[in-house]
Amino acid sequence: MSSSLWFMIALMGIATVLFVYMGRGVEDPRVRTIFVATIGIPAVSLASYFGLASGLTIGVVDIAGRGEVVAMWGRYLTWTFSTPLILLALGLLVGSDRPTLFAAIAFDIGMCVTGLAAALTRQAVWMRWVWFGISSAFFLVVVYVLLVEWPRDAAVQGDDVESLFGLLRTLTVVLWFGYPIVWALGTEGLAVVGTGVGATAITSWAYSLLDVGAKFVFAVLLLRFLADEPASVTRRQPTGAQSPTED
Amino acid sequence: MSSSLWFMIALMGIATVLFVYMGRGVEDPRVRTIFVATIGIPAVSLASYFGLASGLTIGVVDIAGRGEVVAMWGRYLTWTFSTPLILLALGLLVGSDRPTLFAAIAFDIGMCVTGLAAALTRQAVWMRWVWFGISSAFFLVVVYVLLVEWPRDAAVQGDDVESLFGLLRTLTVVLWFGYPIVWALGTEGLAVVGTGVGATAITSWAYSLLDVGAKFVFAVLLLRFLADEPASVTRRQPTGAQSPTED
């Protein structure tokens, strides 16, 4: 289990330094905002994994009718900070209007907080699944924004933005569905591999690998594109004075 | 006590679904933002009450010189998320300027967090009342915005907005004063009805009924009005380019 944490600490530490280096010369305000949000993703992950590795945000939960399970509740807590940054970066990329970006982030935070509640609930197994259901309902709103709302916005941007968004959207939606699946099958849910040390390690590695894709690969793809400050992102949108860059 | 929680879970679950249904065709960005904020109110309440019902955000506090009291501290925690949404919806409705909206929400969060501190303080009864006093001071700033600042903004909107705001403002101010009164008289304050199981149930029902009015009735009144996207809300304000709608 521990190796799944230290591996991520090293990866996210390198990523943070690399991304700061990539963004050192960026001047355009919109690109800079996306850069800052995206650099925050590995920085938050680094802190998240160190919180788990240092034992601070990890605990044993004694669930009625199930027994003791290792709860890495720090994951859910820090997703509350890191996943909004992912959505912020995507929303700024496609030039999302404010209400949609606000909705995506608000429901995303709701998803993470209720996921945290699921992880900490001990009174009954079915109550954990109710939290899982509430959290999943919030998640579907985020998926709706990613699959229906933002593709429309992306379509009126440059072709390069639209094709990058298509890639990042697919990566995000597919991998984000992986998290509830790992929860449902892993030690905190149905525990199909048991709840012992080995099962905890498998569950933890599954989350870590999802994070490699959904956070590290995501950020590399986005920042490699943005580092050159492509004209399709830096230029004002046709609607003029009220581009989302400016406030 | 438990019935006061499950009743609210059912009500807020129905409300969330109903409000999403009511808002399905809304196109105007300002109306959509208010809709999203308002839908968040029952969604957060649902999670809040399930947190209490599942025992996750409830505890027994052993107060020096008083004895053991059931503290439903999850209420104060989730008000930190839900009451700013109420103020956001009202502020957007009347076209509040940013500083005033920011102040209302900041002091509202201060009110909730210090209320949470009051609920958890065990060292002395008087210290709980100091928290109560600090929280009440924050509350008065919110009341000032509701009674003095926003009526002015509402007056320059359409007559329908002004009259709706008048109704919502009265509902909000009157019911919000009910919460500190319930706290002061209930099991966590003077405990005029004692601190036993019956008293806890009465206190809990009092809060739940206040929530029915301040959250459910509030949201129904607001969204019923907005569902038709009235011209007085959707049209740009006369001051032009910098209407609060747009960012």
Place this chain on the structure above:
Amino acid sequence: MSSSLWFMIALMGIATVLFVYMGRGVEDPRVRTIFVATIGIPAVSLASYFGLASGLTIGVVDIAGRGEVVAMWGRYLTWTFSTPLILLALGLLVGSDRPTLFAAIAFDIGMCVTGLAAALTRQAVWMRWVWFGISSAFFLVVVYVLLVEWPRDAAVQGDDVESLFGLLRTLTVVLWFGYPIVWALGTEGLAVVGTGVGATAITSWAYSLLDVGAKFVFAVLLLRFLADEPASVTRRQPTGAQSPTED
């Protein structure tokens, strides 16, 4: 130790009332926003110190290989709320662009949250220092904004704004470096004065005195300047329609 807390409660209580009084007639929206943010600084500090004095946000941490240390973890928690207000006030004063203000506040919050993690970590002393290192890295980004980015913005404002910003920036950078130094030398770090009652009192007083400068003196200097609504702050910036005042 206790005296270092009650002294601050009295000071911050007086400051809050005084600042509200100073700001009673302010009309300009930009000046009002800075006023509200700045009034929030002593208000949050008041709650922070009362949280420590009431024993709510203070605890004894048993650190492996070190022994028991009094952890005033509430300080780090409330800095998460108060220090962004300081940066918000400074950023609005110099007319910072959004990405830079967002970055400063985001890294500042990261600094405080990882500082909180350092205070609560018990597993090993070196792990506490890793948190200290991560927190310090976040801090350096904030220092960069204060020393490199915002002076440029201040230079295009009026002379009075530029000279006030120069003073506040120096005050802030110098005193903010004091906090990690106190941490490193005090009871939670190297414990050069030991970890007993006396050492805890010295450490606590050191933080309190830093707070007097970084929060109280800072706010007095800023608000005394702003109370007259100087033209260099209230007037729109030359770039016109998109001044940071307006959203």
